[in-house]
Amino acid sequence: NAGVTQTPKFQVLKTGQSMTLQCAQDMNHEYMSWYRQDPGMGLRLIHYSVGAGITDQGEVPNGYNVSRSTTEDFPLRLLSAAPSQTSVYFCASSSRTRDVEKLFFGSGTQLSVL
């Protein structure tokens, strides 16, 4: 049982480049979310999804897109990377029917935008 898997673990981009951070979970969780972690600011919600085909914005959605075509996958797309997007990104999932606030996190993607 792998839990929540994020790829890549590290990435360096140049300003203006685009990329997709991958997230997959094998727990059949309905809810999935993306957070960014910055020093002194904790975790901030970027986008979340309550099920396949349904996504919504979180606290800091600008510059990011998401889609949820399957229950398992929730990729995060950076459209045109900016230095302000340098951060550690975490994907999380939880069950709608069992302890919805018990989030299971991936191990993170450390992104640097030069």
Add this chain to the structure above:
Amino acid sequence: AQSVAQPEDQVNVAEGNPLTVKCTYSVSGNPYLFWYVQYPNRGLQFLLKYITGDNLVKGSYGFEAEFNKSQTSFHLKKPSALVSDSALYFCAVRGSLASNTGKLIFGQGTTLQVKP
């Protein structure tokens, strides 16, 4: 607006001593409160939660947390710290009036350093 504050960036304790990591919150309605821990180069892991009931909540790895409604606080505690408890600790909250979609508001985190 919902918010969580962790007033200490870092807490230092000696192994075997009791530890406290502080958290205060502001929410609409009754609070649902949580503690998560992050070990180096890992994702966050759930420690414990308070929804309702007894003000002292017990969680994983010997940790407990005390809910105080009048002080709007939810401090994490452990009677005897271990070096292996050294990690980054996050307090999180959801208000009962907020939608139940798994979204949490996280504090900025407190680094716990336990020295031998």
